[in-house]
Amino acid sequence: MPIAAAIQARRLLHFTYDGFRRTVEPHTYGTDRKGHKALRAYQVGGGSESGEFVGWKLFHVHEMHGISAAPQAFHGPRPNYKRGDQAFARIEAQL
Numbered sequence: 001m002p003i004a005a006a007i008q009a010r011r012l013l014h015f016t017y018d019g020f021r022r023t024v025e026p027h028t029y030g031t032d033r034k035g036h037k038a039l040r041a042y043q044v045g046g047g048s049e050s051g052e053f054v055g056w057k058l059f060h061v062h063e064m065h066g067i068s069a070a071p072q073a074f075h076g077p078r079p080n081y082k083r084g085d086q087a088f089a090r091i092e093a094q095l
Contacts, residue, residue, distance in 0.1 A: 002069045003029045003039055003061070004093035012070040013041070017059055020047030024057070025074045027081055030091040037061035040085050042078045056080070058087060 006013050007026045014023050023045035032038040039059045047053060056078075077083075077095045085091070 002067055006069040007093040007095060009069070010073045010076065010095070012044070012072050012074060013039075013067060014070055015059075015064040015067040017064050018049045020049065022046035022048070023070070024059075025078065027077065028083075028085045028088060028091060028094040030088040030093070032058070032060075032087055033089050035089075038088065039064070040087065042081075044074075 003013065003026060007029055012023055013026050014021065016022070022043055024041035024043045026039055026041045028040040030038065037060070039061060041057060041059060043054055043057050081095065083094060085094070
């Protein structure tokens with residue numbers, strides 16, 4: 001799974017979600033409180049069903065398609081990042 005590796009390497013991720021291609025800075029990966037594999041990420045590019053193209057989002061992994069790590073790195077945690085994200089029951093990787 002490229003998600004955990006991308007977090008550790010601080011690499012951008014690309015994928016399609018809700019029909020929109022997205023570019024994100026992955027911050028936390030694990031299982032959310034409803035039992036879904038999930039990713040907390042800061043979206044930096046692409047589209048969004050909500051119309052909010054940039055900002056914090058929680059993605060369900062089973063709805064992410066064509067996941068790939070980009071060669072570009074990001075510098076580190078975004079402002080307002082909360083290590084130990086309370087939306088997760090189990091965290092497998094985090095910045």
